[in-house]
Amino acid sequence: MRYQGEKHLPASELEDLYNSVGWGAYTSDLEALVSGVGNSRYVVTARDDNGTLLGLTRIVGDSHTIAYLQDILVRPTTQRQGIGRELMNRVFQPFIHCRQHVLITDG
Template sequence: MPTFSISTVSEVSEVELVDLYESVGWSAYTRQPEVLAQAVRNSSYVVAARDDRGQLLGLARAISDDSTICYVQDVLVRPAWQGNGIGRAMLASITDKYGHVRQTVLITDDEPAQRAFYQALGFTEGRDFRPEPVRVFAHFRQPG
């Protein structure tokens, strides 16, 4: 089994970020590397996965008021390392840190694998809440 370590970070270089985000095809983030780096720096909590050589394998970040809500943003793992528990470990680090808040929210792609992954970790899609489903709204803007 490949080895990796998970740790909290305060900063990741722009070069590493762009390389990681490009590896999963998230080009909307890599068009403005300085904005991506600032977003990571300004996050409430950032966790990264690295291999034994120090290569950045994955990253997850959260924005939170540390009282009522935690918004999980950008859970990503290099494709060659997916399926090794990295995403699960990074998300567990976030949910452990913010286990005391009422809501943990994330928005992700509409793909069956995404749904299965997050459901396996205890997340419920808004339309599946019971007794009443909830609506989730988002407004995405194109960078200017």
């Protein structure tokens, strides 16, 4: 497993990953998704040895007082292997100094 910071991901990779977890509302406007991920404060991805995108998480916020974990996705075929936990730990590292770390989820 390879974890890395990368903000500029191909639309096709984002579309495939977001659709794999059923987040079609994001992929219905693919241009907005690509821009949103690209404009995030920090993005961490998880890739297998073949380079396939297995997971992604991203932070939005002011980088000084608050860091919001906007998305955390792990391809269903690779869930429950600790990938999500590792993504979350890594994405918050550059924001350890922020007073608030926030994760909001919906149904």
